[in-house]
Amino acid sequence: MTAMIEQLRKKLPYWVEASRVHTCDGQVASYIPELAKAPRDALGIFITGQSGETASAGDCGLTFTMQSISKVFTLILALIDNGEDGVFDKVGMEPTGDDFNSMLKLELVEPGKPFNPLINAGAIAVSSLIHGDSPPVQIERILRFFQEISGGASLRFNDSVFRSESATAHRNRSLAYFLKDNEVLGEEIAVEDVLQVYFKHCAIEINAEQLSRMALVLAFDGTDPLTGRELIPRRYVQIAKTFMVMCGMYNASGEFAIRAGIPAKSGVSGGIMAVVPGQFGIGVIGPSLGSKGNSTAGVHLLETMSAELDWSIM
Amino acid sequence: MTAMIEQLRKKLPYWVEASRVHTCDGQVASYIPELAKAPRDALGIFITGQSGETASAGDCGLTFTMQSISKVFTLILALIDNGEDGVFDKVGMEPTGDDFNSMLKLELVEPGKPFNPLINAGAIAVSSLIHGDSPPVQIERILRFFQEISGGASLRFNDSVFRSESATAHRNRSLAYFLKDNEVLGEEIAVEDVLQVYFKHCAIEINAEQLSRMALVLAFDGTDPLTGRELIPRRYVQIAKTFMVMCGMYNASGEFAIRAGIPAKSGVSGGIMAVVPGQFGIGVIGPSLGSKGNSTAGVHLLETMSAELDWSIM
Amino acid sequence: MTAMIEQLRKKLPYWVEASRVHTCDGQVASYIPELAKAPRDALGIFITGQSGETASAGDCGLTFTMQSISKVFTLILALIDNGEDGVFDKVGMEPTGDDFNSMLKLELVEPGKPFNPLINAGAIAVSSLIHGDSPPVQIERILRFFQEISGGASLRFNDSVFRSESATAHRNRSLAYFLKDNEVLGEEIAVEDVLQVYFKHCAIEINAEQLSRMALVLAFDGTDPLTGRELIPRRYVQIAKTFMVMCGMYNASGEFAIRAGIPAKSGVSGGIMAVVPGQFGIGVIGPSLGSKGNSTAGVHLLETMSAELDWSIM
Amino acid sequence: MTAMIEQLRKKLPYWVEASRVHTCDGQVASYIPELAKAPRDALGIFITGQSGETASAGDCGLTFTMQSISKVFTLILALIDNGEDGVFDKVGMEPTGDDFNSMLKLELVEPGKPFNPLINAGAIAVSSLIHGDSPPVQIERILRFFQEISGGASLRFNDSVFRSESATAHRNRSLAYFLKDNEVLGEEIAVEDVLQVYFKHCAIEINAEQLSRMALVLAFDGTDPLTGRELIPRRYVQIAKTFMVMCGMYNASGEFAIRAGIPAKSGVSGGIMAVVPGQFGIGVIGPSLGSKGNSTAGVHLLETMSAELDWSIM
Structure with a gap:
């Protein structure tokens, strides 16, 4: 492992610069002002290994909101809270090929439950499953769980992003009411409560280092290799990684699986775990x-590294 | 005309009884308790002619909420308030073939505006166009307009139906937020305000006689033949009747046009104008x-009468 | 009527020139070479009245293939051959809002039969219903029927267009095999036979004058007013006109119904009846x-005339 | 490994019987007579290991046609013949969530190429890429390639199945003509030629033992472990396995990935590799x-074994 990390430290700067040119192929998300402020030409990566060894390059000092990346861990927390049956009663296991905010299959495919927990509709359904008497309690539990996975980082919510999303996310609101109509969100559940939980966990701020620590726990089947503590049952990590492979990169997940072949999840802020x-x-x-909706340079960087280092799990 | 009304008076009771058996082919709407209370085997008809002559049969004493029938007149009021360009900037002119509450074409067909003003999405968009500083003002204007068309009937809202719809109409709420996301509902418009207007006009109570009076104004190109007053510009009546022919009976409009061939609009309470x-x-x-979603017996009755009396406009 | 035709003769040249500018808004169909040869800036109109009085203007000497316009008369012939039940067993009565060659509803809506006889899928199904032992017999019957309706014009097939369509119409072939799979085309029917009939009747050559004669028979409920002969049962004319209003102008039928309000059918050659x-x-x-897929200038011309002369049937 | 095979030999009979009850949850494919003859309650499994050690249980003597299982190896042959770029120019990399014979995304999603090589549309496109001057040459190459992968088994075509499929597969023909229209099948390609190749490789007969030998080559990255010969470049095996994980079990692939987590491909004959x-x-x-479309008992058996033996690659 030491040899590998040495190699990574040496090559990362070159790979980052080679991938950075692909920032030109995309645009920073602009639907809320906070996201639009992010630097378009930035690219950073942080890698953490089993013994805590690290390698990094580029703009890895940037802080960003987790956005859809958070869906992986709310899924895991929902599994811990409800078990597999409890979760898959409300959300399916299939990739869709549709846009992440699509409503087509909710209308077209009986019984109208979201196809998987990583599209928006599915993640909203998952948010409703987090135990807790009220949104603040649910949100607090999510935050503490995320902090635990990240090795004790003091994560916080970006309130400005939360408020912007909450005020403008009409499509997510539309999805949530559709789920309510389809009884995926039960009678006792208030749509706005679920959305508050959903927008909140999407607005958790993180940086590449903290994200690499969260990923590390998944890489070691739910046990933090630095502390030896089992934080997530191995089966739930397996489920999470399977979804990451099949639908972690929106409707470019297949392409990423073919080219990189490692479990990953992207967010609209440009982060990838x-x-x-x-x-x-x-x-x-x-x-x-x-x-x-995926980071153009980030995808290129991960595909390059996976090919060079033969990381594909396939 | 007198001969015709005499003939109608004679035959109506037979036709009504012959059509009443078709009440067995359907079910009373049950999504809110108020609608579910309606008698399944009821069928009534009221006809008003140019000079105020009338014919009626069956259970025409029933009171019911206008539901989708109201969409015809809010469209007309929106045309009066905004002109053709103002209305058709927000809503299209094409039948869809889809369910009345479908979201497929909003997602699939650019620019994501409702295909016509008689599907739910389109009617919600139309509700947003009614002039007035606030929902109560808009609603009051709608009620007064409806009363005027109905020859001065003292129409009122069924508050119980309104409150039930408002509390349970998740799909309509979903549609409205989708329209908001597609910018069919502009930035200045609050979704809940529009929905309040929409649910309110759907909850206006009426009976078959009053409905026949409203239809009479359309039959005479916008002029109330009993008073001689022009209540609606003829062009707007023409537009309304064209939509009624093409999409007045949900996604059974084509069949009704082929079989009956007269402008009509149905509602989920079982009313047809x-x-x-x-x-x-x-x-x-x-x-x-x-x-x-159309009255089984009502459709049969109108198709029978149109065939017998050669009413088709085609 | 004489006064009207005088007025038409006087004004037609002006209206044609005013509409001709809209030829710039479109393109000549180019998917087969024969169609691509048509002059883009051409516009012609021919009108025939009850007593044979005529008015015309513009490039009405052009010959063109009927294309989708022929669907109106094959529908009528199929109704004569099979009755209403026989036809509507295979094809529905609803407009779709989709493109004329769409397959969406065949897959999405049970029982997978074409929504109406004027979209391609429906017209192919209708072609299969024309009586006759073999495609040549069916085609010959169609041609003779069309000639009869047109007052005895010596119509002929454009073989070059037929062969081009037959060789390149992969989408129509795809539609036909889908219909075969859905059992709309029965076991005994060979797909290529049906397509041969379909492509043939689309390739019948006509000019504006002949087309106006065919339309005249529809205008007088199936009786040729010049000969007094009843050529089509009135009920079938009514059905045909209803479909023309609802879906005669592809997925711009609603707009044409709102703006012009008269039964019409367009073809990809630029013809409109x-x-x-x-x-x-x-x-x-x-x-x-x-x-x-509709003639830009032709639509403008008809909308102008209908508005000026108050032709809308609504 | 020997220990493992011993364990397998011991437990397989129990697992097979426990899974056999799930044959009651499904039906034998009946769209062609040959398939309908298969015994509904049959279930067999054959496992081959690195050194040729084997374990088997149940009805593993049955012969069946490969059907969709063949798509994995025609994809690999197409990759060998054309390289990655050559293949992915014609077919995408994304799972769809739709039925295997769906045409929705061909119509709805630009540029209208099949989403992946394992749905029917994609596999037909792949069949067109197999090198060879004519269908017989292409088919012969496919057969020889399959035989080589299977360790020299004398595979043969089931002509009765081929002829039945060819005569009745209207939906596949419809798909192929749609692909022709979308120019996924180029001008020089005759649709019937491609279909002949496609139906032929689907009709290759095999048994569970032979299938396990083909799978073994994939399990060892393209090298036959019994001979040491490299039969397939490792990268192409990786691609094939990735598609098997994401879309090998039709639109139940996600569920199988979550529950079993191993690359697999099913066929309508009831086979699974x-x-x-x-x-x-x-x-x-x-x-x-x-x-x-997946073997009910076969899926249950593989899920059981994967869970018991911790086979998931995730």
């Missing part, structure tokens, strides 16, 4: 997004 | 609905 | 097509 | 199919 099972946790930030 | 141009206004009530 | 019930049959040719 | 990387090749036959 990637897992090299048994080896590394990786955090990437590159705010410039391609047409399907 | 039909127009025999230059001759009659008709109100029908038959709460038992077929799979596409 | 329009019916002014009880008054006129109209043939228009303007090869430049808008995005939805 | 499964790969335990670095360990085993597996052939399963269980003709009773669930609603999504």
Whole structure:
């Protein structure tokens, strides 16, 4: 492992610069002002290994909101809270091929439950499953869980992003009411409560280093290799990684699986969390997004590294 | 005309009884308790002619909420308030073939505006166009307009229906937020305000006689033949009747046009308003609905009469 | 009527020139070489009245293939051959809002039969219903029927167009095999036979004058007013006109119904047949097509005339 | 490994019987007579390991046609013939969530190329890429390639199945003509030629033992571990396995990935080929199919074994 990390430290700067040119192929998300402020040409990566060894390059000092990356860990927390049956009663296991905010299959495919927990509709359904008497309690539990996974980082919510999302996310609101109509959100659940939880966990701030620590726990089947503590049952990590492979990169997940072959999850802030099972946790930030919502340079960087280092799990 | 009304008076009771058996082919709407209370085997019809002559049969004493029938007149009021360009900037002119509450074309067809003003998405967009500083003002204007068209009937809102719809209409709320996301509802418009207007006009109570009076105004190109007053510009009546022919009976409009060939609009309460141009206004009530949301017996009755009396405008 | 035709003769040249500028808004169909040869800036109209009085203007000497216009008369012939039940067993009565060659509803909506006889899928199904032992017999019957309706014109097939369509119409072939799979085309029917009939009747050559004669028969409920012969049962004319209003202009039918309000059917060659019930049959040719497949200038011309002369049937 | 095979030999009979009850949950494919003859309650499995050690249980003597399982190897042959760019120019890399024979995304998603090589549309496109001057040459190359992968088995075509499929597969023909229209099948390609190749490779007969040998080559990255010969470049095996994980089990692939987590491909004859990387090749036959087209008992058996033996690659 030491040899590998040495190699990574040496080559990372070159790979980052070679991938950075792909920031030109995309645009920073602009639907809320906070996201639009991110630097388009930034690209950073942070890698953490089993013994805490690290390698990094580029703009890895950037802080960003987790956005869709958070869906992986709310899924895991929902599994811990409800078990597999409890979760899969409300959300399916299939990739869709549709846009992340699509409503087509909710209308077209009986019984109208979200196809998987990583599209927006599914993640909203998952948010409703987090135990807690009220949104603040649910949100607090999520934050503490995320902090635990990240090795004790003092994560916080970006309130400005939360408020902007909450005020403008009409499509997510539309999805949530559709789920309510389809009874995926039960009678006792208030749509605005669920959305508050959803927007909040999407607005958790993180950086590439912290993200790599969270990924590391997934890379070691739920146990933090630095502390030896089992934080997540191995089965739930397996489920999470399977979804990451199949639908972690929106409707470009297949392409990423073919080209990189490692579990990963992207967010609209330009972050990507990637897992090299048994080896590394990786955090990437590159705010410039391609047409399907993934960091153009970040995807290129991970595909390059996976090909060079033979990381594909397939 | 007198001969015709005599003939109608004679035959109506037979036709009504012959059509009443078709109440067995459907079910009363049950999504809110108020609607579910309606008698499944009821069928009534009221016809008003140019000089105020009337014919009626069956359970025409029933009171019911206008539901989707109201969309015809809010469209007309929106045309009066905004002109054709103002309305068709927000809503299209095409039938869809989809369910009345479908979201498919909003997602699939650029620019994501409702295909026509009689599907739910389109009617919600139209509600947002009614002039007035606030929902109560808009609602008051709508009620007064409806009363005027109905020859001064003292129409009122069914508050119980309004509150039930407002509390349970998740799909309509979903549609409205989708429209907000697509910018069909502008930035200045609050979704809940629009929905309040929409649910309110759907909850206006009426009976078959009053409905036949409203239809009569359409049958005479916007002029109330009993008072001689021009209540609606003829062009807007023409637009309304064209939409009624093309999409007045949900996604069974084509079949009704082929079989009956007269402008009509149905509602989920089982009401149907039909127009025999230059001759009659008709109100029908038959709460038992077929799979596409139209009164089974009401449709059969109107198709029978149109065939017998050669009413088709085609 | 004489006064009207005088007025038409006087004004037609001005209206044609005013509409001709809209040829710039479209393009001539180019998917087969024969169609691509048509002059983009051409526009012609021919009107025939009850007593054979005529008015014309512009490039009405052009010959063109009927294309989708032929669907109106194969529908009528199929109704004569099979009755209403026989036809509507295979094809529905609803407009779709989709493109004319769409397959969405065949897959999405049970039982997978074409929504109406004027979209391609429906017209192919209708072609299969024309009586005759073999495609040549069916085709010959169609041609003779069309000639009869057109007052004895010596119509002929454009073999070059037929062969081009037959060789390149992969989408129609795809539609036909889908219909075969859905059992809309029965076991005994060979797909290529049906397509041969379909491509043939689409390739019948006509000019605006002949088209106006065919429309005239529809305008007078199936009786040729010049000979007094009843050529089509009135009920079938009614059905045909209803479909023309609802879906005669592809997925711009609603807009045309709102703006012009008369039964019409367009073809990809730029022809439009329009019916002014009880008054006129109209043939228009303007090869430049808008995005939805209708003659841009032809549509403008008919909308102008209908508004000026108050032709809307609504 | 010997210990493992011993364990397998001991437990397989119990697992097979426990899974056999699930044959009741499905039906044998009946769209062609040959498939309908298969015994509904059959279930067999054959496992081959690195050194040729084997374990088997149940009805593993059954012969069946490969059907969709063949798509994995025609994809690999197409990659060998054309390289990655050559293949992915014609077919995408994304799972769809739709039925295997769906045409929705061909119409809805630009540029209208099949989403992946394992749905029917994609596999037809792949068939067109197999080198060879004519269908017989292409078919012969496919057969020889399959035989080579299977360790020299004398595979043959089931001509009766081929002819039945060819005569009745209207939906596949419809798909192929749609691809022709979208120019996924180029001008020089005759649709019937491609279909002949496609139906032929689907009709290759095999048994569970032979299938396990083919899977074994995938399990060892393209090298036959019994001969040491490299038959497939490792990269192409990686691509094939990735598609098997993401879309090998039709639109139940996600569920299988979550529950079993091993690359697998099913066919409508009830066969499943499964790969335990670095360990085993597996052939399963269980003709009773669930609603999504996979062997009900076969899926249950593989999920049981994967859970018991911790085979998931995730």
